[in-house]
Amino acid sequence: MGKTRGRGAVAVLGMGLGLVLTLGACGGSDDGAPRSQEGAGGTAANGDGNGNGKGAGTGTAGRTVVTFAPEAGQASDSAALERTAELMRDRAAVAGLEDVEVTVEDEGQITVAGPGDRRESLESLGRPAELGFRPVLSQEMVAKGDTAGESACSAAVDAKPSEPTTACGEWQGTLSTYRLEPVALPGTDVADAEAAIDEERGTGWYVKLEFTSTGAKRFADITGRLAQQPSPANQFAIVLDGTVLSAPYVASAITGGEAEISGTFTRREAAELAAQLTTGALPVRLKVSSVTRLPGS
Numbered sequence: 001m002g003k004t005r006g007r008g009a010v011a012v013l014g015m016g017l018g019l020v021l022t023l024g025a026c027g028g029s030d031d032g033a034p035r036s037q038e039g040a041g042g043t044a045a046n047g048d049g050n051g052n053g054k055g056a057g058t059g060t061a062g063r064t065v066v067t068f069a070p071e072a073g074q075a076s077d078s079a080a081l082e083r084t085a086e087l088m089r090d091r092a093a094v095a096g097l098e099d100v101e102v103t104v105e106d107e108g109q110i111t112v113a114g115p116g117d118r119r120e121s122l123e124s125l126g127r128p129a130e131l132g133f134r135p136v137l138s139q140e141m142v143a144k145g146d147t148a149g150e151s152a153c154s155a156a157v158d159a160k161p162s163e164p165t166t167a168c169g170e171w172q173g174t175l176s177t178y179r180l181e182p183v184a185l186p187g188t189d190v191a192d193a194e195a196a197i198d199e200e201r202g203t204g205w206y207v208k209l210e211f212t213s214t215g216a217k218r219f220a221d222i223t224g225r226l227a228q229q230p231s232p233a234n235q236f237a238i239v240l241d242g243t244v245l246s247a248p249y250v251a252s253a254i255t256g257g258e259a260e261i262s263g264t265f266t267r268r269e270a271a272e273l274a275a276q277l278t279t280g281a282l283p284v285r286l287k288v289s290s291v292t293r294l295p296g297s
Helices: 003-013 079-093 119-124 147-158 213-226 269-280
Strands: 063-070 099-106 109-115 131-142 165-172 174-180 189-199 204-211 236-240 245-246 260-263 286-294
Touching: 003 109, 003 245, 063 119, 079 099, 079 109, 079 119, 079 213, 079 269, 099 245, 119 269, 119 286, 131 165, 147 165, 165 236, 174 236, 189 269, 204 213, 213 236, 245 260
Parallel strands: 165 245
Antiparallel strands: 063 109, 063 286, 099 109, 131 174, 131 236, 165 174, 189 204, 204 260, 236 245
16 A cells, blocks of 8 residues: 555544553564564464464473364354354464464364463454444543443444444543444455554554445545544544454544554564454354463473
């Protein structure tokens, strides 16, 4: 994506609160540029094309095996589980997570095996990754100990795209609740997502979004409308799995079909988020049923 178009998104999206969803992969020192992969199907240098690392062994860090089970009420036929596993392999490849094996088990579960020190990254492969852009109706800070405010956050996870909802986001230890309109731009309008680092402005890692042609037009129309509204109705919340990633103020219509999600990302977090958004939402919503650590050699 060119810098000219990117600057338009930066000027608007960079003005927001920068609320960040921590994907649970903060640990470690893997903060370099994402490693390139040969294709979306393989996740390891010695992969077999199905995302199954060949000859990976346990290594000194051992192996971690995460078992996922479908959430209650989820259709979990074999075809849906195989498609879900395929997307999880793609996510691992895009995120640069190597030596990963994703297997659909006979019991209707999916197991993910990978490097022993990457448990949180392995768990992130099973996140739903349901993205939606929602106009903001109001915003309030939640005081510590406000159980009513905190409980309102959980309802957003199951909110239908066509309905308004209340969602939460945390920035620098401060939790905020947002009353949101229905989804104005769904995640299916995102054609591509990429982790990048802004060395020019020194703002760290972020995720670049490129919309489909339909999404680009919709994004321009919506941001143009929001720019005419007073605060906070001129905010556009980027919501992933019921959590507000950011809620930037819109100053003018954003054309060019690109946007950014910025905040305090590490390289790993940005890469994992980009991988989730690139592959799209999983067909089957999963939950972690067990985690097993295998010792290294």
